[in-house]
Amino acid sequence: MTVQTIYQDTLRFASIKHLGQTLPSSSIPYVVHLSNVAMEILVAAQHHSDFNLTLALQLALLHDTIEDTDTTYYELEEEFGTTVASGVLALTKNSALPKEARMMDSLNRIRESVPEVWAVKLADRITNLQQPPAHWDTAKKADYQEQAKVILAQLSGGNTFLEHRLAEKIKAYSQYL
Template structure:
């Protein structure tokens, strides 16, 4: 957690499970450490977000065959500006102009409504740089797999389907970027009856 001096240590009797989804990890850690209070639950949520960042980079490298270090760095940092107080300028100072630009391209404007944000993602996708398209493809693949494995709390089947339909609209604008990632996405959409 930002702004605290507290350090949280996960009990070492729990091992890392590579197949654990972020939501499952969140739930299991929250149950395991709930006697320690709300701060521990918050750190679990933070840990799950870190797994998302690493998951997106892993998809790019292991499934997409991407070795461009700036793209992989941007994948690790893709939600940093949206989810923290970090600015694009700070990212540029530490990671360079290219990484900062890629992150900027995949960062949603927090001032917009959810509906406007979704509309802009669909509209902007075809115009993004090749590097940003790679990060966006891997992020969509990670998120869709996660939702497929474990429906977010409070989401109805209809909301999940709407998310898949909207994601397909975004991915259509990213076509021609990485055949391997696009095949994986096509399989997920096909399972849900969504045409790409």
């Protein structure tokens, strides 16, 4: 199966799962975020010779399915295999933990995963560091930027290209503070 077919099948699955969801404070379908993360992965793959593009694209398109929809690990495993399901699970914050512990728990699981999982987390935060929702106050924006710095520090050495992109986005995000 070609990477294009796998991309289309995965995007279709993710679109159905996220149907009706929109970007925060917007009417834009949530699938746009997923496509933007996948676009970051496509560009990053051109800068790394030992990179499983197919896996990374699937993870990019599915990274929020367990966390934000009724999709289960087992459903992903059946549809896409254990490697994809495990990668998505690593990218998923554990809602059973206290909120302040969720990100570090996920980052610890990401660091134990393959480089493509690291790349998707970096690409996700790159994509999210756009103009923040209008209802966020300065403290929320500053906290989000600090979280991005933690992600960058914790995933340092995973994907040089995406690390540089995230560092640039963190710096540019200061305009919103």
